[in-house]
Structure formats: C-alpha cells, structure tokens
Amino acid sequence: MSLAIDITGVPPERLLFAASPLAELTAMLHVLAVPEHHPTYQGWAAGTRAALKPDLAERLLEAExxxxxxxxxxxxxGRPAATLEEELDEVDRLDDETYVSAALITTCGANRLQFGMPSPLTDPADRERALDLAQARGPRQASFADRLIADPRMVRARVRRMLEDCGPAFFTENWRRVRPRIAADLRLKTDLLARHGLADTLTSVSRAVTLDADRQQIVIDKLQDNAASAARGMTFVPTVFGHPHLVVVHAPGRRPVVQYPVTAQGLPEPVPMELVNLRLQALSHPVRIRLVRTLARGSHTTGELASAWSLTTPEVSRHLAVLRKAGLLTTRRRGRYVLYELDASATAALGTDLMDAVLR
Known part of the structure; x- marks a missing residue:
C-alpha cells in the first residue's frame, strides 16, 4: 500500500519545504479531537479544551x-504563507465546488470516496451519496453536510471565523512556542537537500518516504494504492503537534502536500507477553492489517469496510471477530449501524513502531 508521486522533469526548486500556520493549527485541532492518538499532548489537549469558551468549543465540535x-x-x-490570515485568504479564493467536495470527503469519513464533476452541489446522485454517507457517521456529520450543500457560503464563512477565533484562544501562543523548532528543522532540510540530495532528505522526513530514482517517483507508505503528479511542484510542511501522523493530500490539479512530524515523541510501554502474542496473531493477516489501518482513522461499518477493500461482508465480519477477540476494536451502535473503531490504547501497548505505522 503506497502513494506514488510522479516527479518526472520536476526541477528541485519546485520541491518546497515551508512552515504553514494553517497546517499547524489543523494539527492542533486534530490533537484536540483525538487526544488518544497523541499521548504526549493529552495534558495539553485537556487543558486547552477546558479553557475554550463554550461557543468556540461547540463550533469546533461541529466542524471537527x-x-x-x-x-x-x-x-x-500547497504554498504556505507567513500568517494564518493570508492562508485563510487563499482558502477563500477556492470555488464552492472545490471546497465542498474536499469538505464532504472528510466529513463522510470515506478516504477512498471520489465525487463526480463538477461536484455534489450540482450532481444529484453524488449529493444523495454524500448525505447518505454522512448520515452513517452520525447526526452532527449529517447536519454539517446538509448545511454545507444547502448554503456553502454561510458554512465557509462560519468555518473561517472559527479558525480565526482559535488564534487568541490557543493557537497564537502555541505557534509562537513551536515556530523556532519548525524553523530549525527547515534549515536542516534545506542544508541536507543542498549537500546530500533528495533521497537523503526524504529519509530525514520519514522512513515512510522514499525516492524511486529509476521511476522518478516519491513513494509514501500510506493506506492507499494510488498515484499523483507533482507537475506543479510538491510541498513538505513540518509539524510539532502532528506526531505520529504523516499526512498527505493530493487533490487533482493541486500540489501534493506532505505534513511530517519534526521529531518522534514518546516511548513504548511494557505490555504482558501473553497479550502481545494474542494481538500479534490477530495482526498477522494482511487483510486484517488493512482493516486496522482503516479503522485507526475513524469508525466504519462492516459494509463500508467491505466496499472500501472489495471484500464480502461475511469475510469482513470474520476478520473483525478475530480483532475483537484480541481486544483491538471497540464498537458502538448508531441507529441501525454498528460502527467499529480501533482501540488506540490497546494497539499502542504493542509499541510505538506499530502505532506509528498504523496511524501513518
């Protein structure tokens, strides 16, 4: 499973390493939304959430x-700016179709979902599919998707105001604190690229990022079998709050962007050998590894997993049963849907290498 980014004929100056306030704010928001993915920042997340004004906390939950x-x-x-305001101005320049399609893909919790053109705003079939998928995620997602399609201008303005309000609430102070570490990493990457070339620089970004010089590709180990082009260039954005995630976005017609952690944090915790054996046996099947990596990103129904990986529902159910027996999954019912999700704490007990790979 990997994403191959074609860099044929792309000059070195189009491979950009840059700091992004908006990307780091997004990493902070992810920590607030899923603190169990980030043990080092659980205290920060708890304190930050407790200090939020109720109105901002509600709006963050609405759009998370x-x-x-x-x-x-x-x-x-793809082209980071010096300030959060400048980057939000660039987001405002996107047309509604582009914005809504990107927002609905994440809102519906379907990483492999592809909408038709021009967008769910004008395509009834895509609109119905998006709303149905959002409904399976719960009432908040369904409400957000419905309002986004009905009045994208209003929702876009509301999201921007919310992101701006994060500045005085917590972002500005934390950005000032982590900015020197990010700047130091950028200096190291620039020097490494100049002295040792792209292959060594990519290795310093992450062991999951490699250069296939023969095929002129940057290959990233991610939960997908996909290809993208860096014809417009490619951007690498360091993050302090993002560990352990390696985030890649590659919308058609736009520069691929990789957000990578500046440094790994945390150490593996000792776990009982009997539990390790049980869970490693459960993880020994390639299909179950794919399901685990999918469920690490959020809850899914059996039907969604079957559709995503071209499996039968009974086959998925059998693999989920093995993972549940090993205590690696949690479940909850949402109406007529049963949602499965990876138990992050149980998986983390197997070690940070496994958890980093699963969450990558």
Whole structure:
C-alpha cells in the first residue's frame, strides 16, 4: 500500500519545504479531537479544551470532521504563507465546488470516496451519496453536510471565523512556542537537500518516504494504492503537534502536500507477553492489517469496510471477530449501524513502531 508521486522533469526548486500556520493549527485541532492518538499532548489537549469558551468549543465540535480522521486538502496549503490570515485568504479564493467536495470527503469519513464533476452541489446522485454517507457517521456529520450543500457560503464563512477565533484562544501562543523548532528543522532540510540530495532528505522526513530514482517517483507508505503528479511542484510542511501522523493530500490539479512530524515523541510501554502474542496473531493477516489501518482513522461499518477493500461482508465480519477477540476494536451502535473503531490504547501497548505505522 503506497502513494506514488510522479516527479518526472520536476526541477528541485519546485520541491518546497515551508512552515504553514494553517497546517499547524489543523494539527492542533486534530490533537484536540483525538487526544488518544497523541499521548504526549493529552495534558495539553485537556487543558486547552477546558479553557475554550463554550461557543468556540461547540463550533469546533461541529466542524471537527474536517480534520479528525483525515484532512480536508485546503487546510494544508500547497504554498504556505507567513500568517494564518493570508492562508485563510487563499482558502477563500477556492470555488464552492472545490471546497465542498474536499469538505464532504472528510466529513463522510470515506478516504477512498471520489465525487463526480463538477461536484455534489450540482450532481444529484453524488449529493444523495454524500448525505447518505454522512448520515452513517452520525447526526452532527449529517447536519454539517446538509448545511454545507444547502448554503456553502454561510458554512465557509462560519468555518473561517472559527479558525480565526482559535488564534487568541490557543493557537497564537502555541505557534509562537513551536515556530523556532519548525524553523530549525527547515534549515536542516534545506542544508541536507543542498549537500546530500533528495533521497537523503526524504529519509530525514520519514522512513515512510522514499525516492524511486529509476521511476522518478516519491513513494509514501500510506493506506492507499494510488498515484499523483507533482507537475506543479510538491510541498513538505513540518509539524510539532502532528506526531505520529504523516499526512498527505493530493487533490487533482493541486500540489501534493506532505505534513511530517519534526521529531518522534514518546516511548513504548511494557505490555504482558501473553497479550502481545494474542494481538500479534490477530495482526498477522494482511487483510486484517488493512482493516486496522482503516479503522485507526475513524469508525466504519462492516459494509463500508467491505466496499472500501472489495471484500464480502461475511469475510469482513470474520476478520473483525478475530480483532475483537484480541481486544483491538471497540464498537458502538448508531441507529441501525454498528460502527467499529480501533482501540488506540490497546494497539499502542504493542509499541510505538506499530502505532506509528498504523496511524501513518
């Protein structure tokens, strides 16, 4: 499973390493939404959430689908600017069709979902499919998707105001604190690229990012079998709050963007050997590994998993039963849907290498 980005004929100056305030804000928002993915920042998340004004906390919850399981591509700028305001201005320049399609892909929790053209705003079949998928995610997602399609201008303005309000609430202070670490990493990457070339620089970004020089591709180990083009260039954005995630967005016609953690944090915790054996046996099947990596990004129904990986529902059910027996999954009922999700704490007990790979 990998994403191959074609860099044939792309000059080195189009491979950009840059800091992005909006991307780091998005990483912070993801930590607030899913603190169990980030043990180092659980205390920060708890304190920050407790200090939020009720109105902002409600608006963040309303829109968290834009950054919870995956990231809306417009939240990771291909050409980062110096300030959050400038980057939000660039988001405002997107047409409604582009914005809505990106937002609905993340809101519906379907990383492999592809909408037709021009967008669900004008295509009845895509609109119905998007609303149905959002309904399966719960009433908040369904309400957000419905309002976004009905009045995209209003929702876009509301999301922008919410992101701006994060500045005085928590972002400005934390951005000032982490900016020197990000700047230091950018200096190291620039020096490494100049002295040792692209292959070594990509290795320093992440062991999951490699250069296939023969095929002129940058290959990224992600939960997908896909290809993209860097004909317009490619951007690498360091993050302090993003560990352990390696986030990649590659919307058609736009620069692929990779957000990578500056440094790994945390150490593996000791776990009982009996539990390790049981869980490793459960994870020994390639199909179950795919299901685990999918469920690490958010809850899914059996039908969604079957559709995503071209499996039968009974086959998925059998694999889920093995994972549940090993205590690696949690479930909850949402109306007529049963949603499965990876138990992040149980998986983390197997070690940070496994957890980093699963969440990548």
């Amino acid at each position: 689908f834009l950054w919870r399981s995956s990231r809306a591509d417009f939240l990771l700028p």
